[in-house]
Each structure stands twice: as structure tokens, then as C-alpha cells.
Amino acid sequence: MPPPPQRHDAPPASSVVPRQGAIKTPVETPSLLRRYVEVRSFSETLCEPLALEDYVVQTMPEVSPTKWHLAHTTWFFETFVLARALEGYEPFHPAYNYLFNSYYEAAGDRHARDRRGVLSRPTVEEVIEYRYHVNRAMAALLSGSAPPGRLAPLVDVIVLGLHHEQQHQELMLTDLKHVLASNPLRPAYRADAGPPEGAKAPPLVWHERAEGLAAVGAGEGGFSFDNERPRHRVFLESFELASRPVTAGEYLEFIRDGGYDRPELWLSDGWAARKRFDWQAPLYWEREGDLVRQMTLGGLRPLCHAEPVCHISYYEADAFARWYGARLPTECEWEAFAERAPAHEGNYVDAGHLHPEPAKRMSSPGPLQLFGDVWEWTASPYAPYPGFRPLEGALGEYNGKFMCNQMVLRGGSCLTPRGHVRASYRNFFPPEARWQMSGLRLAR
Amino acid sequence: MPPPPQRHDAPPASSVVPRQGAIKTPVETPSLLRRYVEVRSFSETLCEPLALEDYVVQTMPEVSPTKWHLAHTTWFFETFVLARALEGYEPFHPAYNYLFNSYYEAAGDRHARDRRGVLSRPTVEEVIEYRYHVNRAMAALLSGSAPPGRLAPLVDVIVLGLHHEQQHQELMLTDLKHVLASNPLRPAYRADAGPPEGAKAPPLVWHERAEGLAAVGAGEGGFSFDNERPRHRVFLESFELASRPVTAGEYLEFIRDGGYDRPELWLSDGWAARKRFDWQAPLYWEREGDLVRQMTLGGLRPLCHAEPVCHISYYEADAFARWYGARLPTECEWEAFAERAPAHEGNYVDAGHLHPEPAKRMSSPGPLQLFGDVWEWTASPYAPYPGFRPLEGALGEYNGKFMCNQMVLRGGSCLTPRGHVRASYRNFFPPEARWQMSGLRLAR
């Protein structure tokens, strides 16, 4: 019996996905092209630690395979930009509109969402080729190759496409986390030092706001999604907002006080979900006697009590708040405070922690960690603002048609690309969703 | 072969349920006892047209058998009043708390909601005996037999129990309608003359309200549920409200224009529901070629185009509004108009139509049919008002724990007991519910 053949190395990431600098931009590139290259190549950077097999699987209907994300974000540019900008543009593959349309009824029939994980083809390599093909066409378009007047009306769609890709970058990581955590081998996405030893969260204090009118929603300048508009007035009664998110240690108290066994703390649908799914703790927590460990993108590690609690459903956030004697803020209350906070600061994906960090005492007078770390469930059902108008055409399906049965989350997370969120940004998920980086902040 | 034995007559209603006057009230009865007798005996009056078998069956999980309603409303008084008011009160039957508790976690374990139709026992007769037993004890309590000081703190609960019974009176009829309509024999609850021939609805016009603060919710005096409180301020942008509900004829136009086949008109969850349940028209509509008939409590009869459309889900109401180029009002917008309308007028259950009626031109300056006829879906998810506090104890489960995944309906219907609704009244159902008397009114 001979020695086994040479190891088959998992394809080195560098051959599968170009490093961030791989798509070199020519001198004089217009800034939109530079932005395009930055955003698009970051999707590939995020794939570097993966084995090829990790691109393929789907662990639950809400999770999409990595290769699907890579292809779908590409399809977005092909369908909504290239096909409109370029006379006679031929799609890269005739079946890709069917395979990589997510939910746009106006863009035609599509592959079932919960069957994305049964597709071994196109291969990862073919998806990467698809990305390059579209990237080349986009680069040509953005470099001036388009007929005059063709590009201008599409600039807004291109910018939207880049924000869309950033949303999928966060989803790629939350979906991968679910894939890796579903595996009995508990593989890490990336080795990781873990949280600082002995970290302590600052005490929770309250920030008050007096009653009165507030302006809510995105104003003129700068990018915003249609669901953030129009800016409008709401009347807020006086209230207080907590200085930081609820920590894992505080949440552990809730558990130890029987929080998961006391129906009086829960919404009716929440209690039904808690029983149906047999929830005993946040997703990814694993308890062995008194020890709690949690699965992170850095692998399985002990729970850090000082960090914001994460991976809880709206129902759990709501039950915790009731147990605490407080409540969740509405999204307008949250925004009233966040408007004055610096959205560009915070623990975002580029910080590399890939996990919420304990709050740091700061001299800042306002609430901490409004941005980054964890998305914060609010008490607000996702609904249209007064005077809301969805985008025209198929892109009108981007946000508006989901305005039912979902709750609003605010502030971004440790997996959100820096620069992607703002005070008026409205994220939304069904109340039972737990695989996103969802935590909570209290109000009263 | 001899002639068959004498007909077995279905038990005459008068022996099953006492007529309205059967519980005679003594001279000098305090008004609460008089009210108690009135409300309680009306539940039995509603049963008069039934065959004994009609009391028993459950056609879907949301529908409860009539005898369950009769027992559950009785359990409410036994549990929340008698057991608290009377030292050593013995429940009528030790198993009834288990059988007839609807959803009160604090009141103990209970029979599964979707298994209410498998219980042949207790028999209808036994349930009626249960009602009489509790009625006698309540009558004694309300006539002064209780120890001093025991009654006073329970008066609010008794009043709540009567409003609770009225809610179940409407449910008894909507549930029975489902039972009868599910039967291939299409039996009528009560023979019925049907709508006036050639009725025409007045044209839809718009009533405007200028932007500004509005006060919303129940004020001090008079009964209200906890979910209507506290009264508080909201800022409303200017808007217009339609002068009457959408008619069946207008809804038919929506259908004929392909409304059920155009996903762009629907919310995402709505389109999924429309496909999952294969909705093609409102519940109870039956189409034969161009003819549309609908099942009513008076049996199967031709659709009257002038009457308000009914038995549609929130999703259908929302899709119709989008098709029309309008939207649904928020509950606050609705209430801003309804506050000035006379809630005691309207087509309620006592009118005996048991079906929505075409609007009548009136000299009144405001919108028509805000009260009675059909519950109107609003654009508002059911959520707590700022400062909301549920009742203490088990009764805190009455409303508060349902404040998620449901939409608010306003105004009462042709099956609502007169005097039960008011401008601040908030009904709520999941967005896919269709077996209630649910229609819509437009805003823009």
C-alpha cells in the first residue's frame, strides 16, 4: 500500500477570490468606479477563510449559500444596470436570472429560496467568473464607454447596488456563522483571540428626553433607502433611553431568574415560539452545567458577561425588557437620540472583531454603542412612513413589500460594513429571527 | 314494515336556552344585575336557531364550538368573580377550568384550542346547566348576598366580563357562519329576505383633515379596555378619508382587473398567503361563470354590489387599496374622524340583518358607516400605546400579550352588539384572517 497521494489543498483563497487590491483601478478612475471596486472586492475578501465546501450549503431556509450571495449581488448589477445601459447586452448565462433573482416578482420566475443549497452548479469558480464578467462590463460603463446619457439615470441604481452588496456582506457572515455552528465539528471562520480578560461593562444609566415633536427619517443629501423617507414629524411623550445595550451577563440573570419558564413575561406569539423551538438561551449559547460557551466566528469560546447580548429574537428582547421592568424603545425614540451620535464610530466589520465588544466608558454625554456591535430590536413594527413612496419598477420591491409582520432594528452591528448605516437606517426581521446580530437596548 | 316512529324533534330552542326574558329579575334589581341578565341571556337568544349538532363542531383551529363559547364566558365569571368573591366557592365541575380556560397561562393548564371540536362532553344541556348555576350565584352576589366589601372591588371585573361576553357573541356568529358555510349542504342560520333590490351605494368622496396633533385613545369616564388607554397625543400629517367603505362591486372590479394575479399589488407575505390558500375572491364568495353568490347567515344568495365588501384579509384590503391608488388609514387617522361620529347608530346585530348593508345617503357631513356593518382594517399593527399598562394579574393577559403580528380593525360590524364599540375601540386579528366581518375604507 503506497503512501497516499499529495494532499489536495483546499483551493487557496487567493485563487478563488481576488484580494482586496486585485481589481486595480486605473489612474483617473471616477470616484464611483473606485467605490464600486472597493465594495465589490470586499465581498471576496470576506471569503478568504473559506473552504470551497463552505460556499455551497444552506442550513435553513433563511440562510443562503455564500456562492449564492456572490452571484445574486452580481445579478443585481447585470439586471438593473447593464441590461438597461447597454444596447443588446447579453446576460452571462441565460439561466442565471432564474437562479439568482432573490424575490423580484417583476424580474420573473425564480428558484425557490429554501432550495438554494441543493445547487452544486454553477460551481464557485463559475460564480467568480460571473463576477469578473460583470465587473469588467461595469468598469467599462463607469469609465466612460457608455453612450452619453445612458449612465446618468443609472447612477442612483449603481449606488443602490453597492449598498445592496454591503447588506449581503453582513448576511454572508451571519449565514456562514449559522453554517459553521450547525456543524458538530464547530469549525471557526477565523482563529480569534477572544474578548479582553476581565472586561466590565459600565453601569446602565438613563438618558431622558422631554416630550415634544421630533423629526424622523432621512433628509435630503446623502444616500438613503426609500423606507427611510420622507422625513416627517412625530410626537414623542417624554421617555428615557438606556446608556448602553443589555449585556450577556444581565441576560444570564434573566435566565437564572426563570425568564424562559414564566409565560407572564412573554407575548403570546413569543411564548408559542419559545415552546415550539424549545428556546432556553440565545442562539449559539451552549450550556454545560454552570459554564456557558458560545459559538462565534472565532469558534466556540466562553461567554463574556460584559459584552452586549446577541442572537436573540424580538420575543426574547421583549420578555427581557418586561422582566427588567422596562420596555423596548420605539424606532422614533431611538432615532431621536441617534441623530446626534456619530454613526461613523463603532465596532463595525472592518474592526475585525466580528463579535460585539463590551462598552467602553467614554466622556461622551450620550448613550454608548448606538452604532455597531449589535442591531437593537425596537418596539416598532416595520410600517411605511406617512407619505412613503417605493422606488419605481421592480426596485420598488426592494423594501416596501415587506412592511408587515416584521420588527424594526436600528444601529448596525459588528458585521456591518463601516459607512453603511446611519441614524435613519431601518433594518427589519421577523420577530422570531435569531441568526442576525440582534440585541436590545432598554427604554422606559 | 311499520311507519317510522315519531319524528325526533331537534330540542326546541326554548328548552335548550332560556328566552331573553327567562331570567327574571326581581323588582329593585340593581342596574348591574339587570345588565348582567340582559347580556347573558342574549348569548342564549343567539342560539335559538341552532340544531343541537351545530353547538359541537369546530371547522378550523380559530373557530370554537358554540357550546365552548357558552361555557367559556361562564367560566370567566366563575373564575374571576365568584372564586374571588365567595369564601369556599366550589367550582361547578373540577375539570371545567381545564376545558374552558381559553388562553390564560396564569389560570393553569388548558385544553388545546384546536381540539375543542373533539369534545362531545359536557353535553349542551350540561353547559346550559353550568350557565344557570353560575347565573344563580352571580344573581345572588349582585343582589346583595356577598359580604360587605367583597363586591365593590369586583364590579370592574363583572363589567369586563359582560364586554367579554359581547365579544364572544360576535365570535359565536362568525364561527357559526364558518361552520355552516363549510357544510356542502349550505344551511342557513336563519331564513332571510336578502338585500333590498336595486340598492345603490352613494359615490365615494373624500373628507380632509389638516395636519396637526390629535388626541387618541379612551379618556376617563365610561368603560374601555386597557388597550385603548392611555389617551395620548399623536401628530397626523394632513390626509383624506373615504366617505364610506369599499363596496362589493368595487372589489369585483379589482378582481376583474386581475387583482389576484398581480404580485406588484401585494405585500410579500400577502402574495405568499394568496398562493398558499389559493385565494381568488373574498371568503364565502362562490363564482359560477359571471354570477357571484355569497354564503351569508341567511344562506347562499346573489352578491349585492352596493354593500360593503366583507370577509377579506388585511392583505386583500391592502392590495385593493394599492390597486385603487390609495392606502388604508392608520387607526389614529380613523379615530380622528370617528370621535365626532355617533357610535350608537349603525347596522349592529340587534338590527337583525346579520349582514352589511349598502350605505344610505345621509345629510350628515362626515363619513358614513364608520360604525357597524364591517370592521375596517387599518394600516396599524396592533401595538401598545405610549404608557400602556395591562390589567393586574391573569386579566393582564386579556389584550396585552397579543400585541404582535396582528393588525388593528376599527368600528364594529353588523354582528357586534349595539353599545359595545366606541371610537377608541381596537379590534385586532392576524393579517390573514378572513372569517371575521372585515372590510376596508380607503385613505390617501
Next chain:
Amino acid sequence: MPPPPQRHDAPPASSVVPRQGAIKTPVETPSLLRRYVEVRSFSETLCEPLALEDYVVQTMPEVSPTKWHLAHTTWFFETFVLARALEGYEPFHPAYNYLFNSYYEAAGDRHARDRRGVLSRPTVEEVIEYRYHVNRAMAALLSGSAPPGRLAPLVDVIVLGLHHEQQHQELMLTDLKHVLASNPLRPAYRADAGPPEGAKAPPLVWHERAEGLAAVGAGEGGFSFDNERPRHRVFLESFELASRPVTAGEYLEFIRDGGYDRPELWLSDGWAARKRFDWQAPLYWEREGDLVRQMTLGGLRPLCHAEPVCHISYYEADAFARWYGARLPTECEWEAFAERAPAHEGNYVDAGHLHPEPAKRMSSPGPLQLFGDVWEWTASPYAPYPGFRPLEGALGEYNGKFMCNQMVLRGGSCLTPRGHVRASYRNFFPPEARWQMSGLRLAR
């Protein structure tokens, strides 16, 4: 507050269903009419202890409401006899073919089996009228009113219809048992003295049969179903058959030895069923500490160890046999012994026990209790005999189309009408069925 009105008496059985003698047969009645009256009225006799509500409910898809059984057996005669025998026969009601056809594809569309319990109409009274209507027509037919030559070809179908009704008589009782046992009130069908105190089962001994050819199946004379034919030869290796069915006490030993927790004793599908349904004991056994009680048609009562175990699935019978170091007999092995046993003796429904009885030591040389008491699961999948020919037309659906995924049971039970079974009789149920009177006998 006046006294309650007079008790509403549940309709006295005598008005709902005629006593056995109610359908008087004229002098000179041909024997088939006499038999018809006997069998048909026995269905009604079985209903005497019921409350009207008991006729209506359906506790699982396999259970049919009593009133459905009463109507379906009537529909059988109307459809397969009267409609063929009488020129221009008008069905009693145009919708009854739809409502009361069980599974005959050739007889047209039908109401869904698992929705029989949602039908409050026709009422029990109307069903009884339907029975009388058909009875009168059948009596006329059998008394000579039919045109010459019309009756003769239908005699076999009438006889089949009577055996069919007898099958439903057993089902009525097993279905009612499920209805009553599903009710937290645990009502009894009929008060009952219970088993004799201190009963002991005789020891289990083995009866041997030498290898050789055996003739199996129904021969010429006498009624038999198509699935019992043709009589044919099989080769049997030598084997031994147990002298009596397994007792409840023996089964208890199996449980106490961990029988329900040892997958090595179970078939793969059986172990899956045991886990899916969380089986811990036979259906209707209720354990409180060391005490075992069982729900019977006589109400809840202590387990009698000497009686044959009942209400077990094929999977449990098979696992018990493996635990015991034996196996189940094939149906041919069973029949080889039963052919010589007196089928007319045994604990059948007319004995009035309505429950299996402990075996009695007898001087008879062969196995005890082959007939009556409990149906015995065999190791034989239900399959056609060589040369099997189903009946012509719709009645060909009676047996043949079920010859897959079911196991054969033999011997009849304490709920089987006397005279209904014979040595070649093949009953069949899916292997997970437990609500029939199913026990087991060992072979090796």
C-alpha cells in the same frame, strides 16, 4: 332569579333509534329480509347509550362520527342496491352521495375523510330518517315489490352490504371508544362491572404443526369476501403456535424490562413510530406510579393482568415477540390451526363484555381464543392471494386496492358481531394502528 327551566333531556335513545324490534317484519318475510332487519337495527341498538353530541365528533382522521357510520352503511344499500334495482329511484338527498361515499372512486367525488367531524348537518335525526327511508325501500324490494329478475342479481350485493354493516358496527364502537377516551372527562359508554376478581390466565403452551402443504382461503359454500379467495396451496415449514394470546401481564413484563427503550427489539419503522408518537404502553393505558389503569367502554378501570393485551400496533406486537424470543405467526400458519376451531364460539360483541376476557382453561385440545376477544396481528403483509380477482365495478374497490402497506389480523374481537368472522377472514390495518381491538399470539 327563577329556577332554571326544565331539564333538556338528551333525546331518549328510543326516539333517536328504533329498538331492535322496531322494524316489524311482515308474516312470511323471506329470510333475507329478516336478516336485513336484524343487522340494520343492531347498528341502532349500539347507539342507545349515546348522547346526541357523541354522534358528531371525530377525534382523528381514522375515526368517523357515529352518524357518519349510520349514514354510510345506508348509502351503501341505496347506491349499490336500490339505484340498480329500482327504475327511476330518486336518492333520498342529492348531496348524500358526496357526503357518505367513503372511498369509492368509481362512485364519484366525496367529502374528505378527515373532515367528517366538521359536519353538523345532516342532523342525527335526518340521518335516522335516511335510514328509515332506505329501510322501507329495501323492505319493499325484499318483500317482492321488485320487477321479476331485478332482485336476483343483487342478492349477493345485499348480503355483502350486511357484512359491510357488521364491519362498521365494530368500527362504531372502536371509534366511540377513541372519542370517549380523548375526553378529559373520561365518560363511559356503558357502566360496567369490570373483569372477574383474581382471574388467572392458563400457562402458555405450544401447539406444533409438521411441515407440509396447507390449503388456505375460503372455499365454495358460504359468504366470503373477495380477498379470502381463491383457496390455494401453500407450503408451511414446521412451526409451533401459542395456546393463547399474550396477556396484559406478560406485556407489562416487556415494558418493565425496558421494551419501549431498546431499539434492537424494534423494526426500523416501528422505532421511528415509537419515538414520533412517544409510545410508552398500549393505547388507553394510563400509568400512575405502579398502578396501571386502562380506559374501556365501561370507563377507566384497573388493568386486569390475565386478559389479552389489546390496543397495540403491529410494531409493538413484533417487538414483544422478539423480546420473548419468538415471532408472530404468518396468516397461513394461523389459518392452518383455526380451520379446525369453532368460529362461532368466543367473546363477541353480543356477549356484552365489550372487552377482552381472560382465557379459560378448556378441555379442547387446540389453541384457545383463536376467535373473539382480540384481533391477532400476523407477520403477513396484506397481499392478494394467487389468482385473486376483485369484484366487478365499484365494489372491486372494497378490498383489493388496499393491498399495500397494511398487515393482516385474524380472528375477530370482543366487538365483532357473532357470526361475522371465520377461519379465512382477513382483517387488515396499517402497522401503526392502535385504536382497533388488536393483540397478538406468538409462534416459533
Next chain:
Amino acid sequence: MPPPPQRHDAPPASSVVPRQGAIKTPVETPSLLRRYVEVRSFSETLCEPLALEDYVVQTMPEVSPTKWHLAHTTWFFETFVLARALEGYEPFHPAYNYLFNSYYEAAGDRHARDRRGVLSRPTVEEVIEYRYHVNRAMAALLSGSAPPGRLAPLVDVIVLGLHHEQQHQELMLTDLKHVLASNPLRPAYRADAGPPEGAKAPPLVWHERAEGLAAVGAGEGGFSFDNERPRHRVFLESFELASRPVTAGEYLEFIRDGGYDRPELWLSDGWAARKRFDWQAPLYWEREGDLVRQMTLGGLRPLCHAEPVCHISYYEADAFARWYGARLPTECEWEAFAERAPAHEGNYVDAGHLHPEPAKRMSSPGPLQLFGDVWEWTASPYAPYPGFRPLEGALGEYNGKFMCNQMVLRGGSCLTPRGHVRASYRNFFPPEARWQMSGLRLAR
């Protein structure tokens, strides 16, 4: 924008899986080692055409990912041979017993069957390493390294393990076929020339066998599974067996005659399955107007009418037979003819067609194509032979525990390894299974 980086080549098959000759056997290798190397390396040979992604996905619960098959067959040798033969043998990975145990309750807990496709790790490369690791240990064991007396008792298990691996070789291909056919891109496993043009099947004629005793089952010499034993006698009535399997063209006639719309042709469970799954034709047939194409391992290609029909359920086979006026043979009838046929001839996997071929007229006096091409559904439920004894210990779960709710198929297919089947070989699948190479032959 630079040119894209170098193509990422899918790992060349040669690095993932050794070619057939890669595991070189030393001079003087005992024949069992030679056989071990042959069989094991053929599993890898079958993987050569795959993309790495193809190893990972699971398209339905019954389908396992290729890498799971590769690991499970390895686990079999590790668990049942190495762990018993070698003192202190350390499993390759502590979690692999959990991940790659298929259904052996006695071997411990295991990963859910329907979740095999959510595992991206271990990677394919790691699974291949696992194979090599076990191969090296097995080679050492078979080369004489084991302590004296340790190998001898395990030789039967090793031989069983090789037959087990051959079974999984067929499953790998049928599962891959399902994976590729589920993909809208319809990729081929291997480019393929397709069937010979103008092929015609010889006419169907009948071969008769007179009534009498037959010996059935495996005799002494040669390998057989426990379920083929013991050899025993059965009595067969006279019957006729068709000279060849039913062809696709004959099956098309059944379809065109309304076979899928006539419930009278179907078993009750079969008709329910036909409606539940909306069967209109065999699996993998795609109809466009009059043209029928079918998905094969060679890709999508026109239907060849002369080839045996394949990918039908038992229910369809049974319905076809009824439509034809014939029936399926029992497994004993089939075996009575097959005992005299040459099992080593036939269209097996090594022929490379990977698809059933039209029958060729031969001078042979007996039925054609009894072996190879398509497995033939028989009328026999899978049940133990008289005197059946499963293997001892965990391996007793190999066959015996599945003897319920499955039907026997005989004869092997075009995907079966040559030398794997024999006249007494009993394959078995649930009656609704269609993804195996299942066809039918008629009897009467």
C-alpha cells in the same frame, strides 16, 4: 480594470481521488486485499467526473452527498473491523462515528439523515484522507500484521463491508443523478453518445412454469446477505413470466391511455401518492408537447422507446400491470426463472452505459434482461424468510429491521457493480421510491 486572475481550476479529479490503480498492492497480496483495493478504489473512480461542489449537496432526505457515501463506507470498516481487530485502535476522528453512522442504533447516536447536506466539513479532502487512513490500516491487517486469530473471525465482516461498499456505489450514482437532475442547468455526469438510433425491442412473449414446489433463497457456498437465507420451499401455482421488462414505449402507451388519471388502475395508497406528488410520468421524464426527453447521467436526451422503462415507483409498476391486464411477479416466481439465468451477463455499471439498454434478441431460451439494466419491482412485500436469523450484534440491523413497508426488487441494474447480484439477491425500497433504477417485468 485588469484581466481577471488566473482561472481557479476545480481540483483535478486525480488529486481528489486516486485512479483505480492508485492503491498499489504489494506482491504476494492475499486475494482479499486485492479485492479490497479493487472495490474501494472503484468508489473513487466513480467520483472522477465530479466538481468538488457535487460531493456536498443533498436534494432530498433519501439522497446522501457523495462525500457522505465515501466516509460512511470507510466508517463501516473502521467500526466493524479495525476497532475489533486492533487493540487500542484510535478512530481517525472522534466525531466521525456520530457523523457517518447511517442507522445502527447499536453503534450510538448519529447525525440526522435529512441533514447530511448541511455539513460543509469535513471537506472532501479530509474525507479522502480518512479513506486513506483506514485503507492503510486495512492493508496492514490484511497483509498479516494482525495478531494471530484476530483476522479470521473478521473475514466475513470484511467481505460484507465490500458488498456494502458496492451497494453504496450504486447509491452514489443514483443520488448524483438526483442532484444533477434537480439543477435547472441539467448538467451531465459524463458526456454520452446516447442510445443506438432506431433500436427496437423484441416482442414481449411469455414463458410458462408449471405449478409445484420451488426452492427459494441462497444456498450454502458463496456470499449472500442474511435476508436471502435460509433456502426454503414454496409452492407456486402455474404462471407465466414476460420475456423482457416493459419498455418506455409501452409505458408511454399507458400514459396516453390516461393511465395517470384513472384511479381504478391504482392501489389506494398509490393513487394518493400520484395526487400528492402530482406524478404524470416516470421521474426524470420531461414532456414538451409530444416530445419526451429524459434526464440521464449523460444529460438530457430524447426518450428511447425501446429501452426498459425506469424510475417508476411500485405504485406505477402495479398500475401499469393492471392496465395491461397482467400483474407483477412475486419474488419467488422471479427467482424460479432467474436461478437458471447467467447472472454475470448483463448491462452493469462497468459496461459504461449508465442507462438501461434495449433488449437484444438472443438465442437464449429464457427471459431476457433478468439481470442488469433495471431493478424489477415484484409483488412481494419485503418480509423475513421462514427461519430467518439476522446477523449477530449491530450488523443484525443491516437488513432485518427494514422488513416492513417495503417492496422487493430483483435483478440489479445498469448502475450495479458486476458480480454484486445473484438470483437470490433481494433489494428493497418503499413503494413510492422512484430515484432508483426501478422498472418492471410482467407476469400472469
